[in-house]
Amino acid sequence: MVTDVIIIGGGAAGLCSAVYLKQKNPELSVRILESSPRVCKKLALTGNGRCNISNKNINLSRYHGDNVEFCRFALEKYDLSFTENFFEKIGVPFVFEGDKAFPMGLQAASVVDCLRFAADNLGVITHLETKATNIQISNGKYKVICDNLSFLAENIIIATGLLSGGDRLGCDGSMLNVLKKAGFKTKECTPAIVQIKTETDIVKQLKGIKVNANATLSVSGKAVRTEFGEVLFCDYGLSGPPILQISREVSKTKEDTEIWLDIMSEYDFGLVYEMLKARRNNLSYCNLDEFFTGMLNKRLGQVVLKSVGLKLSDSVSELNDKKCKEIASVLKKFQFKAIGTTGFLNSQVTAGGLDTKSFNFKTMESRDAKGLYAVGEILDIDGDCGGFNLQWAWSSAFCASDNILKVKQ
Numbered sequence: 001m002v003t004d005v006i007i008i009g010g011g012a013a014g015l016c017s018a019v020y021l022k023q024k025n026p027e028l029s030v031r032i033l034e035s036s037p038r039v040c041k042k043l044a045l046t047g048n049g050r051c052n053i054s055n056k057n058i059n060l061s062r063y064h065g066d067n068v069e070f071c072r073f074a075l076e077k078y079d080l081s082f083t084e085n086f087f088e089k090i091g092v093p094f095v096f097e098g099d100k101a102f103p104m105g106l107q108a109a110s111v112v113d114c115l116r117f118a119a120d121n122l123g124v125i126t127h128l129e130t131k132a133t134n135i136q137i138s139n140g141k142y143k144v145i146c147d148n149l150s151f152l153a154e155n156i157i158i159a160t161g162l163l164s165g166g167d168r169l170g171c172d173g174s175m176l177n178v179l180k181k182a183g184f185k186t187k188e189c190t191p192a193i194v195q196i197k198t199e200t201d202i203v204k205q206l207k208g209i210k211v212n213a214n215a216t217l218s219v220s221g222k223a224v225r226t227e228f229g230e231v232l233f234c235d236y237g238l239s240g241p242p243i244l245q246i247s248r249e250v251s252k253t254k255e256d257t258e259i260w261l262d263i264m265s266e267y268d269f270g271l272v273y274e275m276l277k278a279r280r281n282n283l284s285y286c287n288l289d290e291f292f293t294g295m296l297n298k299r300l301g302q303v304v305l306k307s308v309g310l311k312l313s314d315s316v317s318e319l320n321d322k323k324c325k326e327i328a329s330v331l332k333k334f335q336f337k338a339i340g341t342t343g344f345l346n347s348q349v350t351a352g353g354l355d356t357k358s359f360n361f362k363t364m365e366s367r368d369a370k371g372l373y374a375v376g377e378i379l380d381i382d383g384d385c386g387g388f389n390l391q392w393a394w395s396s397a398f399c400a401s402d403n404i405l406k407v408k409q
């Protein structure tokens with residue numbers, strides 16, 4: 001029996017494609033093949049369990065990939081309001097926190113449920129614990145081989161995601177290798193939206209401390225991206241929203257990378273210097289171990305002083321102007337050598353994947369294999385933290401599905 005559309009991967013993009021296809025054409029036969037015992041395991045964990053489902057400010061500057069223009073058409077045509085309308089119909093109204101969109105119930109699991117209920121109600125057939133291991137062409141149709149089953153289809157949508165979240169979420173990246181062997185061009189996969197490992201001598205001493213800072217990623221001494229927010233010191237390095245946001249280049253580049261923290265971002269260098277000198281005059285009765293008490297986290301302050309070679313048992317009155325300048329420099333640019341990331345398992349998205357040049361940006365269809373579509377994370381497109389990756393999953397899914405519907409008309 002030939003199915004009209006087989007969707008490989010029952011994640012965000014896969015479920016969205018299936019529901020949309022059946023809403024628009026109930027006659028279409030649609031099957032999902034999902035390797036895990038449940039669909040959308042990853043979606044259920046998104047946004048710390050609340051699912052940051054989209055963003056009011058979707059634009060290309062928030063997306064990355066070797067050919068980022070590829071995603072413009074789908075993101076503009078199937079935008080936030082298109083997506084809101086789709087989700088409203090299946091029972092998920094959106095609410096907004098700043099620019100970020102969430103399901104009104106603030107539960108990622110409820111988004112999964114609503115997608116699942118809609119798919120079941122519309123007659124989508126879902127095969128769980130069914131991992132696609134190969135794709136062949138048979139009599140002009142696609143034959144999808146699973147462990148002990150095979151399925152024939154006129155169209156296939158590859159929605160298997162990539163490596164982020166790891167095996168526990170069904171994300172082993174194996175479909176990319178299948179497609180690579182079949183001749184598809186790919187781009188190197190690296191983890192993005194992920195914690196950064198640094199040299200540990202300083203961060204270990206600061207483990208558990210959170211500080212609001214401008215975090216800058218520098219590559220070969222040049223600042224490439226700065227984000228403001230709460231940075232968390234960990235025994236392996238740095239975490240927190242601004243760190244995740246600037247992490248992408250750490251694995252991408254072979255050049256030296258550093259994180260610079262400006263922990264006095266509201267004051268310029270001159271002002272910090274003046275503050276320190278005034279503090280020295282006011283607190284001359286203290287030892288240096290209390291110099292920052294009341295201004296900075298105590299442990300952080302002490303580590304900053306030690307980093308410029310000061311002894312905490314010395315008196316504040318012994319601080320000279322030169323040392324005040326050195327301390328101000330560290331507060332404005334606390335430098336940490338990046339040595340990697342905590343890897344795919346902890347990353348929220350994978351950079352790299354299927355080369356988008358081999359796909360039609362208006363349809364998500366392969367330029368060489370007619371009827372084969374790729375959507376979501378498996379394509380070489382990744383977004384920033386903030387709902388951008390899920391919006392790409394939705395937009396690319398609507399885009400591929402609309403083309404299949406048009407062709408089938």
Ligand SMILES: Cc1cc2nc3c(=O)[nH]c(=O)nc-3n(C[C@H](O)[C@H](O)[C@H](O)COP(=O)(O)OP(=O)(O)OC[C@H]3O[C@@H](n4cnc5c(N)ncnc54)[C@H](O)[C@@H]3O)c2cc1C
Pocket residue numbers: 008009010011012013014033034035036039040041042043045046047048051052053054130131132133159160161162164165169170171172173174175347348349375376377378386387388389390391393
């Ligand atoms: C912890 C975490 C939090 C996140 N939070 C957010 C957020 O709040 N907002 C946001 O925009 N993005 C977030 N993301 C990113 C977002 O979840 C992904 O970008 C999105 O889920 C990608 O959708 P996808 O359908 O392409 O892949 P996935 O959702 O990963 O789905 C792929 C599916 O394919 C299945 N599969 C894989 N290989 C096979 C195979 N060979 N055969 C059959 N099935 C297979 C997998 O089991 C999986 O179910 C988060 C990611 C993580 C890990």
